[in-house]
Amino acid sequence: MSLSLPSIAAAIIDLDGTMVDTVGDFEQALARTLAELELPPVDRGFIMRTVGRGSMHLLRQTLAQAGGAPELLDTAWTHYQRHYADINGLHADVYPGVLEGLAAMRARGWRLACVTNKPRAFALALLEAKGLLPLFEHVFGGDSFERHKPDPLPLLKTCEALGTAPAHTLMVGDSSNDCEAARAAGCPVVLVSYGYNHGEPVAAARPDRVVDRLDALF
Numbered sequence: 344m345s346l347s348l349p350s351i352a353a354a355i356i357d358l359d360g361t362m363v364d365t366v367g368d369f370e371q372a373l374a375r376t377l378a379e380l381e382l383p384p385v386d387r388g389f390i391m392r393t394v395g396r397g398s399m400h401l402l403r404q405t406l407a408q409a410g411g412a413p414e415l416l417d418t419a420w421t422h423y424q425r426h427y428a429d430i431n432g433l434h435a436d437v438y439p440g441v442l443e444g445l446a447a448m449r450a451r452g453w454r455l456a457c458v459t460n461k462p463r464a465f466a467l468a469l470l471e472a473k474g475l476l477p478l479f480e481h482v483f484g485g486d487s488f489e490r491h492k493p494d495p496l497p498l499l500k501t502c503e504a505l506g507t508a509p510a511h512t513l514m515v516g517d518s519s520n521d522c523e524a525a526r527a528a529g530c531p532v533v534l535v536s537y538g539y540n541h542g543e544p545v546a547a548a549r550p551d552r553v554v555d556r557l558d559a560l561f
């Protein structure tokens with residue numbers, strides 16, 4: 344599939360690793376959760392390789408990495424949600440070029456939606472804290488639909504909500520999850536080079552284009 348920008352009417356933008364560098368938030372919330380369970384913290388590299396498949400996946404992997412018993416997962420989840428809500432956005436920065444890129448999309452008349460695997464309540468609070476929320480018509484999280492990315496369902500549902508055909512709705516993300524979901528939904532896809540792609544170069548996912556900044560798309 345080749346990317347034809349003039350045919351695009353809307354964009355679905357991923358959050359963690361694409362708009363906001365949230366590793367610091369994950370690091371803090373996980374460290375506090377593990378400390379409460381009397382377990383050692385995990386390192387930043389592990390978090391960067393593991394993030395992207397939803398908070399429950401991250402927590403399950405983290406618990407295993409820290410040597411915690413799988414039976415601790417429910418308790419850990421309760422702690423994690425409380426800690427994440429407390430620090431959400433405090434250790435996170437909007438990447439360079441994001442505001443400019445989103446403004447350029449809006450200037451072209453594109454409709455914008457955010458689709459993340461983060462729980463929706465955390466995504467809304469983070470977008471609000473970073474001043475990005477007013478740019479989006481819809482925000483959907485990992486708990487908004489029955490299945491999350493890399494399943495195409497969230498993208499198909501978002502196209503329905505936007506009223507745009509998948510072929511005219513550009514997915515912009517940072518990982519192979521975003522790319523797989525887009526391919527299966529029939530959306531063209533651009534990946535940013537700077538996010539979290541499970542430690543792999545994004546080009547390996549074979550998106551329609553790779554950009555180093557969101558505003559480099561135009």
Ligand SMILES: O=C(O)COP(=O)(O)O
Nearest residue numbers: 358359395396397459460
């Ligand atoms: O797994 C996460 O919570 C991050 O997800 P995202 O990259 O889809 O925003």
Ligand SMILES: [Mg+2]
Nearest residue numbers: 357359360517
């Ligand atoms: Mg991401």
